[in-house]
Amino acid sequence: MSTSTRGRLRLRILLRPRGTRAQLVVALLCGLLGFALVTQVHNSTSATSRRTARPEDLVRILDDLSSRSDRLRAEIDTLRATRDRLASGQDSGSAALAETQRRATVLGILAGTIPASGPGITITVRDPQSTVRADALLGAVEELRDAGAEALQLSGVGGPAVRLVASTALLDAPGGGVLAGSTRLRPPYRLLAIGDPATLRAAMRIPGGVVDTVAASPGADATITVSNATSVAALQALPRPRYARPAGAS
Amino acid sequence: MIGAAALVLGVVLGLIIQPTVPAGLEPYLPIAVVAALDALFGGLRAALDRAFDDKVFVVSFVANVLVAALIVFLGDQLGVGGQLTTAVVVVLGIRIFANAAAIRRHLFGA
Known part of the structure; x- marks a missing residue:
């Protein structure tokens, strides 16, 4: 019989219950140990008390x-x-x-790519005999720009309203009327300008100015109405540059 | 057998009751537990050596616990409680290891 089999045999004998009083005391101590062990484990894991450390x-x-x-x-x-x-x-x-x-x-x-509205004036040019030439209208536009007009629109008979921007040309159309850009317009014309109404109206009425020039044409006259809500709704398509590119950002 | 059952019973009781340790006992409980573990392993080894004696076990168990607690108490009074606790744990740990080795030799022959 080897040492280990003897040892296991003895362990089995040990595990056999014996009801003596000394055994009970041993059991009591073992139970106490288990109880204390668990209590201590619980206590140290909960770690509640720094008070007694x-x-x-x-x-x-x-x-x-x-x-x-x-x-x-x-x-x-x-x-x-x-x-x-x-x-x-x-x-x-x-x-x-x-x-x-x-x-x-x-x-x-x-x-002229977004619509604009605000205080401004409307100039109505009546010209039944079609004697007002494009340069009179161009003079009116330039006078309005000088007076601080921020958005301009020209409308007439025979075509849609035209937003007047820096590149818009005004020409005499063959057979009467004017060419605003590529749109042919016939009188009566309505010129809308957004800006300070008083300044714009004064600029139109100076002696020898736009109103006088138009009135000098046979049968034509110009009237000015002031509005606090002038709406310039006509748009100008934005031309895409064919050759020019922004410099610097390569 | 009764001892093992009582150990399990104690663990279960502790889990159920979850008692809080009184403040005065708090530094001594871990040391007492380690000392008792040492006594337990010592007893197991003695039993395998056929040298187990109930009286010796009970006395060594109680004495172990009391002496360990006393050493720690003394250390606390002298201001070296932490170091003495470590010392006691080291000594008891070595003894537990030695006893465990003896038990292992008995049970596995290695």
Whole structure:
């Protein structure tokens, strides 16, 4: 019989219940041990009481916690810096976007690609004999621009209203009327201008100005009406440049 | 057999009741548990050596627990409680290892 089989046999004998008083005391102690073991495990895992810990343990715990809080504070600083950087980046981005949109609006009104409305005047040119020439209308347009008109529109009989922009040409059409860009218009003409109404009207009425010039043509006259809600709705298609490209951004 | 059953019973009771340790006993309970574990392993080894004696076991169990607690108490009074706790745990741990090795030799022959 080897040592290990003997050992196991003895273990089996040990496991046999014997009801002596000494055995009961041993059992009591074992039970107490189990109870204390579980209690201690429970107690140390719940870790509720710093109250009874030793001073040096408390110092160690405090050290651990303060070094941990230092680390976390450093992390907070880093993250906060990142957040500020991102937020300011976003701010400047949205400011740039707002500025770009504002600029697009201004340029759109100037180029005639978006409708405009506001205070302004309407000049109606009646010309039954078709004697008003294009240069009289061109003079009116230039006078209005000088007076600060921001959006201009010319309408007449025989064609759609034309938004007058920097590139719009006004020509005498063969056989009467005018060519505004590529649109032929016949009298009576209506010229809409958005700007300060008083200034615009004064510019039209100066002696020897537009009204006088039109009136000098046989049978023609010009009347001016002021409106606080002049609407310039005609649009000019934006030509796409065929050759020119923005420089700088390659 | 009764001892093993009582051990399990104690564990179950502890799990059910979940008692809170009194503040005064708190530093001594872990040491007492380790000391009792040492006594338990010692008893098991003695039983396998056919040298087990109920009286010896009971006395060694109680004495182990009390002496361990006393050492820690003394250490606390002297201001070296932490170090003495470590010392007691180390010594008892070594003894538990030695006893476990003896038990292993008995049961597995290796």
